[in-house]
Amino acid sequence: MSSPTPPAYTAPSGDFGPTPPAPRFRPVWVALLVVGLVLGAGGVGAAWALSDDDPTGDGAAGDARRACEALEGFDESDYGAKGAKGDIALNRYAAAVVLSAAAAAGDHEYKPLAEAMRRVQNQQLRFADFAEPAVQKDLKAARSLCADM
Numbered sequence: 001m002s003s004p005t006p007p008a009y010t011a012p013s014g015d016f017g018p019t020p021p022a023p024r025f026r027p028v029w030v031a032l033l034v035v036g037l038v039l040g041a042g043g044v045g046a047a048w049a050l051s052d053d054d055p056t057g058d059g060a061a062g063d064a065r066r067a068c069e070a071l072e073g074f075d076e077s078d079y080g081a082k083g084a085k086g087d088i089a090l091n092r093y094a095a096a097v098v099l100s101a102a103a104a105a106g107d108h109e110y111k112p113l114a115e116a117m118r119r120v121q122n123q124q125l126r127f128a129d130f131a132e133p134a135v136q137k138d139l140k141a142a143r144s145l146c147a148d149m
């Protein structure tokens with residue numbers, strides 16, 4: 001006599017409920033990651049810029065000096081020009097504004113320079129022209145502060 005053969009195994013069939021959704025790409029998470037990285041990098045950069053670990057040892061004074069050098073090299077008649085002249089004027093102006101703010105953050109002695117540059121920036125944004133008397137007045141005041149340093 002032969003031994004009985006067990007039936008072959010078959011997978012159960014039927015409806016076992018909903019299948020879990022496949023993981024989806026979430027753009028919100030990517031955006032949050034990018035924002036976090038940018039803010040983190042900005043924080044590290046600001047801490048580094050404002051720290052006293054300046055290898056040249058001139059810290060805020062050096063920032064103020066470089067702001068004044070940028071302002072000295074800034075020709076407002078080239079601001080808004082096309083090509084290299086306009087780019088140079090724009091970047092020197094921006095450098096003077098940012099470096100004066102960095103100097104004031106490092107030492108309150110340079111706060112008047114930063115405030116003067118902020119006034120120039122505000123007036124220039126208001127009138128969109130460096131030829132305006134109000135802009136020229138504030139620009140002259142900032143240059144005067146640089147001359148006194």
